Amino acid sequence: MPRYKMTIEYDGTNFVGWQRQKSGLSIQQVLEEALEKFSHTQTLIYGAGRTDAGVHAYAQVAHFDIPYIMDAFKMQAAFNALVRPYPIGVLKIEPVSDDFHARFSAKKRSYVYIILNRRTPAVLDFNRVWQEGRHLDEKIMQKAALLLLGKHDFSTFRDSECQAKSPIKTLDEFTISRRGDYIFCFVKAKSFLHHQVRNMVGSLSLVGMGKWSVKDFQQAFLANDRTRGGPTAPAQGLYFQSVSYED
Numbered sequence: 001m002p003r004y005k006m007t008i009e010y011d012g013t014n015f016v017g018w019q020r021q022k023s024g025l026s027i028q029q030v031l032e033e034a035l036e037k038f039s040h041t042q043t044l045i046y047g048a049g050r051t052d053a054g055v056h057a058y059a060q061v062a063h064f065d066i067p068y069i070m071d072a073f074k075m076q077a078a079f080n081a082l083v084r085p086y087p088i089g090v091l092k093i094e095p096v097s098d099d100f101h102a103r104f105s106a107k108k109r110s111y112v113y114i115i116l117n118r119r120t121p122a123v124l125d126f127n128r129v130w131q132e133g134r135h136l137d138e139k140i141m142q143k144a145a146l147l148l149l150g151k152h153d154f155s156t157f158r159d160s161e162c163q164a165k166s167p168i169k170t171l172d173e174f175t176i177s178r179r180g181d182y183i184f185c186f187v188k189a190k191s192f193l194h195h196q197v198r199n200m201v202g203s204l205s206l207v208g209m210g211k212w213s214v215k216d217f218q219q220a221f222l223a224n225d226r227t228r229g230g231p232t233a234p235a236q237g238l239y240f241q242s243v244s245y246e247d
Contacts, residue, residue, distance in 0.1 A: 001065040004072065005096045006045075006079075008060045011087035013127045013236065018051045018060070027051075027088060031062070034082035038075070041066050048102040048243040049109055052195070054235030056128065058112075059091065061243045063102040069095075100245075108172065109192065110241040113185040113201045113233065117178075129182070130201075130237030136208030138178045144207045144217040145174040145185075148200065154193055155224040157203065159232075162194035167224070169193060176204070186241070195232055203230030 008031070016024035020032075031045050048061040072093040079090040099105075116122050116129040117136050148154075148171050155167040173188035185201050203220060206212040212220075212230070220228040 001067050001098075002069050003063055003065050003096050003098050003100060004070075004075070005061065005063050005094050005100060005102065006076075006090055007092040008057065008062060009089045009091055010057050010060065011128070012051060012053065012055045012057070013087075015053060017053045017055065018047050018049065024053075027060075028062075030083050030086050030088055031079065031090075034079050035064060035066075037082050038078040039066050039070065046102050048106050049240050051238075051240050052235055054127075055238045055240065056236075057240040059242045060240050061102050061106075063096065063100060065098075102243075105245050106190070106243050107247055108188055108190055108244040110173075110186065110188045110243070111192075111197050112239050112241045113187075113197060113237050114239065115183040115185070115201075115205075115237060116181055117183050118181040127236045130234045132205065134209050136183060136205060137210070138176050138183050138208065140214065141183075141185075141204045141208040142176040144204055144214045145176055145200075147214075147218050147221060148174055152221075153224045154196055156221050156226060156229040157196045157199035158193045158226060159195035159199070160226060164193050167193060169196070174200075198233040198235065198238060199226075199229055201233040201237075205233065206230045 010027050016026050018027050020026050020029050036042055043064050045062050045064045076090050076093045114129045116131045119133040122131045151170040153167050154169050158167050171189045175186045177184050207217050
């Protein structure tokens with residue numbers, strides 16, 4: 001059957017996450033129901049990353065199969081009409097080979113975590129950033145973040161309900177920068193553990209506040225023990241940024 005790749009952005013605030021769940025509405029469910037309405041076909045839509053409840057996406061990638069060829073531009077228009085009023089937008093649809101898989105063909109995934117570092121409440125960015133009123137030193141946070149690069153046991157930043165077979169992951173990039181009151185934490189790897197990014201950012205925030213030294217952070221990391229790590233940063237600051245399918 002013809003296979004199509006789609007790129008999607010969404011505000012995850014009022015969803016249970018990407019994946020279908022019995023507990024509430026997911027992005028996957030909204031898209032699959034829209035696809036069924038205009039294609040008259042029940043089919044699964046597979047995402048590149050299973051974002052959690054409250055997590056957003058700039059460019060999530062997914063794929064689906066239908067039993068006949070359809071014009072990609074018309075499908076995009078149909079999706080965007082039928083997903084309303086939910087905050088989901090299909091940015092692009094394109095035909096791909098039948099061996100393409102949004103999740104398993106991915107080579108690198110990128111996330112960005114956004115912190116609004118000021119005391120004044122977030123108004124325009126409500127539910128889209130983690131607001132932290134205490135001053136954060138992004139430069140010392142960056143110094144600590146560099147310790148995470150490469151292949152390591154990330155158990156300290158692994159959620160207790162993580163279903164990954166191994167805590168060993170390879171982190172390719174962790175860059176922290178400030179623009180005014182906003183701190184951006186960019187991370188890139190082939191794959192991540194459950195809550196890994198949020199747990200890393202939560203621990204780094206302790207360094208930024210001066211509660212931990214870089215050495216304290218390193219010792220917590222090397223302990224390979226979640227109880228030694230810092231808090232889990234809130235979901236609303238995390239964005240699935242992009243996915244690459246080329247080495």
